[in-house]
Amino acid sequence: MLFDIRYALRLLLKSPGFTFVTVLIMSCGLALTLYMFSVINTIMFAPLPYPDGENMVLVNPTVNSVSLSDSGLNFMDYSEIKTRTTQLEDVGYFYAERADISDGSKAVSYMAIRNTPQMFSYAGVQPFQGRVLNQEDIQTGAQPVAVISYAMWQNYFARDAQVIGRDIRINGVPTRIVGIMPENFAFPFFHDLWLPSQLEPSRYLVRKGAPEVSVYARLKPGVTFEDANRDLNRVMQAVALEHPESNKGLSAQVLTFQENFMGEETRPIFIVMLFAVSFVLLLACCNVGNLLLARTTERSKEIAIRVALGSPAGRLVLQMMLESLFICCLSGILAVLLAAWGLEVTNQILPGFVPNKTPFWWQLSLDNVLVFNALALVIITALLTSALPAWKIMHGNFNDVLRDGTRGAQSRGAGRVSRILVIFEVGLSCSILCISALFAVLVYQATRADYGVDTHNYLTAQIHLNPNDYPDDSRRILFYRRLNDSVAAITGVDSAALTTSAVGQFTLPRQVDVDSSSNNTNERWSYPIVNDVQVMPGSLSAMGITPTAGREFSHADTQDSQQVVVVSQSFAEQFWPAERDVIGKRLRFRDTDDQRWYTVVGVVPSVIHGRPFSAFRHRATVYRSLEQQPSSSLMLVLRAQQPDTVGPALINGVRQVDSNLSVNQIQTLDERLARNTAGLHFIANLFMLFGLVAMILAATGIYAVMCNLINQRTQEIGLRMAMGATESNLLRMLMIQGGKQLLTGLVIGLPLAFFVAPKLTRILGDANTPFVLLFWMVALMITLVVALAVWLPSRQATNMSPADAIRYE
Structure with missing residues (x-):
């Protein structure tokens, strides 16, 4: 040899x-x-780095066999699945919300996860210091507490050894830090802050008005994905027979965390x-x-x-x-x-x-x-x-x-x-x-890709309004106007827009019905889906989306006046293909509590909201006025000849209106769109x-x-x-x-x-x-x-x- x-x-x-x-x-x-x-x-394929990670899954809704991996399940459907499933165990939920954090010296914004205490035992990870959430933390009247990540402890709190038991303000509410998670723990995806769930099951006895939650579970030993999907389909079909007006055509499926994050189309x-x-x-x-x-x-x-x-x-x-x-x-x-x-x-x-x-x-x-x-x-x-x-x-x-x-x-x-x-x-x-x-x-x-408008020379930034500081619509609308005036006055800014979604940014889908529709069913999932975007008066033109017919919103369109919308050209062609003039037509949103009719006052060119290669790139869009439909999550879009230089002035402009607000993800629109691809x-x-x-x-x-x-x-x-x-x-x-x-x-x-x-x-x-x-x-x-x-x-x-x-x- x-x-x-x-x-x-x-x-x-x-x-x-x-x-x-x-x-x-x-x-x-x-x-x-x-x-x-x-x-x-x-x-895409490796199990999560937790005990029994290969069986950890998310439960996502499907509508007529089409996956809605970006959407959550109705809280009532979650309760039914948790009670009736035979192939899943450790079923729980979480939901995300923006959290503005202040310790008295500096304010930042994080995406927080509100969850039940069982989520930490589901991941099987013990805290680095302190404790995790427990059952008492989610009871009514309990002291607000928070668990933070190791990265947040390092970056925001500078590795303060006395951080456990320290009080900070989260969305204006005094909150006590009770635990620090170990390094690299960011469950479920990339999160740094965990808060107790504020959903009380006794408050949600009917599906209408119940919130959407992300549902996690674990496959029982020996159960395959096909077995779990058959079981979920059985459960959801039984629920649909009991509640056809809200659940007909609605089912659920299990996906790995990787598939949910990347999207099934990438597999x-x-x-x-x-x-x-x-x-x-x-x-x-x-x-x-x-x-x-x-x-x-x-x-x-x-x-x-x-x-x-x-x-x-x-x-x-x-x-x-x-x-x-x-x-x-x-x-x-x-x-x-x-x-x-x-x-x-x-x-x-x-x-x-x-x-x-x-x-x-x-x-x-x-x-x-x-x-x-x-x-x-x-x-x-x-x-x-x-x-x-x-x-x-x-x-x-x-x-x-x-x-x-x-x-x-x-x-x-x-x-x-x-x-x-x-x-x-x-x-x-x-x-x-x-x-x-x-x-x-x-x-x-x-x-x-042609997004429908010119995307050059724009600076974008996100802000989130604290519900405790802005508890009603009147305060929010007053803030919108002051903020719009403040940033528009920045030197070098040609125009300013305030919206819930900039061009190329994902929007929440809504189901609509038009006044000429012959669809009179009460079934929730039988109506087409569109993008729902709210903008301030004048913001459409400021973003280059100039009306081709009718007008855009004005300050005269208030909550007490007639409810109006501006629709995209693709919306008009889809819902009124034989009409040359759609001004005065009406529509309403079928998947919200607000069942009022909105009157079309303008038509604008179609733009892409989301990635240019996503399945929803051709989805029609409906615009509503922020002064009629206020929102807490906003996007500032400023047009300037040199947008890269406007960032510091933008932060100062926002702080002049509210010094407690944090400004996040400041980047040009071209940079934001580049991340799409x-x-x-x-x-x-x-x-x-x-x-x-x-x-x-x-x-x-x-x-x-x-x-x-x-x-x-x-x-x-x-x-x-x-x-x-x-x-x-x-x-x-x-x-x-x-x-x-x-x-x-x-x-x-x-x-x-x-x-x-x-x-x-x-x-x-x-x-x-x-x-x-x-x-x-x-x-x-x-x-x-x-x-x-x-x-x-x-x-x-x-x-x-x-x-x-x-x-x-």
Whole structure:
């Protein structure tokens, strides 16, 4: 064994060029595979890092089998599921709310989670200091308490050792800190503050008016996702029979926390990425296997002599496997280092890919699982790459080699295997390059999506009104007017808008009914859904959304006057397609307590609210006046020639109106919109990396294989030239033979790309992306690369004199 190891190492050291190329090829394939496996597994598939994390799920509503992963369940439906389910346990709820925190010296705003005490035992995590919430904390009249995160203790409280028992003001209410959670605990997603739930079940006896909550649960032992969904469907169908007016068509499903955060539509993208990186690894294995096969063919005479001297075939196969194992082990070490470096870099750039904060489980690292996967991949690739040389040794006709006295002559079977590998490489690289190019086009379209208005030169910021400081609508409306006047007077600001949702920002969906509708049912989920946005008078024009018909809101539109709305052009076309003038038409919102009719007073161009590639990008929008429908969560949108410089003045302008208010997420509108497609950019860049590596692997592999094949046919080429074949005839013959392999490879690779492309365009585009022409352009590029890889060694061989070619060894 030691002799075989030394022999294999000596062979590799004698051919440093061959060793360098094979190690480089395999390192690229392994590094990409390890990196992508870690990224995709961590973001989408790995269990949460808590006890029994693989069974922790969220329960989301579905309407007519369409998932509403961004919505919560009605509190009454949560109570029914908790009581009737047989497949879930530890069922609880939480809901988020904005929390303005002040300790008397500084004010900040956090997204807090209100929950029942059972949520901490559900996660199975003990506090770092103090205690978690208990049952007494949620009782009526209990002292307000809070549990904070380790990060909040570090950043806001500067690691104050006396913070437990300290009182701070949360939304103006004196609240006592009772606990600090351990480092990296941010359950359920990225949160830093936990407060007791304020929902009293006795107050909610009917569904109308009951709040929405996010429901968590745990699958019982042995229960699958399919079992849980069937059980939830059974429960919700029974509830729908009892309450058809609110629940007909409404059901529920379980999703992992990862699917809920990323969106179900991203799962196919990650699966495609896994297939793509697997193709890259297969491509690397094909290359190295083909090179080792060619190396074995070159050593045919040596192997034949050793066989003739009595060397067992198993010993020869073992030596070849050791050579392959050394190549793969060295590649594995380099791949682990490259993957670890890539994961470290990715951790630094990941926060730029999400609108708020990254979830707590997005911690990419070189863990034991990754090292074990690397070891497994090394063994698998070593077996794959040594399979062809081993087959050559076991099935080679070495008697003919000794009798003919030639070196490197390739048998018909070995030549066929090499051609098949070339075909396979062409097919794999074609499919990867096609999908990479399609991703690049879709990202280009998304980043340059027309949101409906000009988005340049705007600064945005979020504020949240404390309900204790602004308990009624009159105080809120007075604040709106003062704030609008204050920020509009800032030097350099051309216009100011106050809204609940800027362009490209997600909005709460509402169900509407129009006065000409024939839908008279009381079923809640039978009405279409639209975006519901509130704006101050004059804010639509300030954001560039100028009415094309009618007018926008004025200060005369008060709560005591006629209720009015402005609708988007897409709304008018959807609900009144035959009407040229929709001013004066009426609509109402069916999923709210307010069942008043609103009169349309204006029509504005359609704009996108949300991501430009989301399923709701074409959803119509209804605008209401903030002076008729006040809101506590607001977005300031300022137009300025240099928006980057207005931030400090904006903060001062808000504090002049209310010194206790915090201003959050100050950024230009272009920066905010860029975050909508940042994750897509990341995925597209990875695919482009896949495509580049695939193209390099395919080009070098095909060139190396063709060069080796043609070198082995040099004597044949010399003989043909001696018998009168011209250089052009020989070039044409070799190019045609290479062209057949190219064509077969394209026939394999293009259908794979055409199968995946429609699904991607439906998820990320408008299903009208002309990918057919794009794929043919990719095929043309591959054709040129393969033609060059065949022509270069062919040209070199045909330039030899017949005498030199016949004597070539």
